[in-house]
Amino acid sequence: MPVTVNAFLAINKPAGITSFEVIRRLRRITGIRKIGHTGTLDPLATGLLICCTGSYTRLSCFLEKEEKTYLATMKLGAKTSTGDTEGEIIQTAPVPIFADQLAALEAKALDLAELSVPAYSAVKIQGKRAYELARQGKILELPMRPVKISEFKFLVEEQNAPDELTYRCKVSKGTYIRALSEWLAEQIQTLAYTISLKRESIGKITLQDAVALGDLKTDNWTNSQISYERVFPDWTCLKLNDEELYKVINGMDIEFSESSSDIILLLNQDELCALGKKSNNVIHPFIVLK
Secondary structure (H helix, E strand, C coil), rough: CCCCEEEEEEECCCCCHHHHCCCCCHHHHHHHCCCCECCCCCCCEEEEEEEEEEHHHHHHHHHHCCCCCEEEEEEEEEECCCEEECCCEEECCCCCHHHHHHHHHHHHHHCCCCCCCCCCCCCCECCHHHHHHHHHHCCCCEEEEEEEEEEEEHHHHHCCCCCCEEEEEEEECCCHHHHHHHHHHHHHCEEEEEEEEEEECCEEEEHHCCHHHHHHHCCCCHHHHHEEHHCCCEEEECCCHHHHHHHCCCCCCEEEECCCCCCCEEEEHHHHEEEEEEEEEEEEEEEECC
C-alpha cells in the first residue's frame, strides 16, 4: 500500500491511557497532526481503537455509527462513583444467588431500549461536561440514552470469582458499558461496577486486525494501514475516468446505475477521493477528500 497521510489504523489500546494519548503518540510516530479516532475508550478499557489520519478524519462519523462488540467483567455487590475501578465505592449490597436468572436476563438485555448516561461521562448537561459537574460533587439528573443490544451472552465459564460476571455484547453507538453493568446488576437485585472492558470489534473490523500501539514505529507504521475496502466492505467502489473525476472534485453529479449500496466509494485510480450518494441513476459527491 502506498505511503499516504490519509490512512485508517486499527490500534489495540493498552489499559491505563486515554484515547487522546493514543492520538498524541500516533502524531509523534507518523508526523501527521490531523488524526482522530472513531469512539472513545476509557483509560480502564483495552482493545480496538480505529484511528483516521489526514482527510480520512472526515469519514470517522461513519465508523462511529457502527455497532461495537465488547467483552466486560463486572464486580457484584458494590457501586463506585465512576462505574468502574477508577472511582471510590459509594454503596454496597448483598450478592444473591443468581445463576438461574442469567438465561432470562440475556433475553431481557436484548429488549433493552435505553440506559442512563454515567455521571462520569463527556455528555454535556446544561452546557458542561457531566464529569466536570460530578467532580464538583453536584447531584446530576442524568439523561437516558436510546440503546440497541443486538447480541448478548454471559460467559459463566470465564468467571474468576463468585461475585463476578463476564459477558460479551454487541451494542449500538452511545451505549455505556459501565451503565449496562449497573443495569444488569439491578435486574438481579444487587449492585455492580465494571472491572475490565475490552472492545473487540467496530463494524467489520475486529481486534485481530489491530496492531499494538507499542509496535508502531516511524519507519513501519504505514505497513499497518487498513484499506478503505476493509473498513467499508458493504459500499460499492467506482473508479472514475478523467471526466468523472473532474466533475466529482468540483462537486458535480455523475451518472451511474450499477450499485448495490446507497453510498459509493469514488476512486481516482486506486485512491479514495470522494464519497457519493446514489439517487436513481445519479451519484452526488457529498464528501470530497483533499
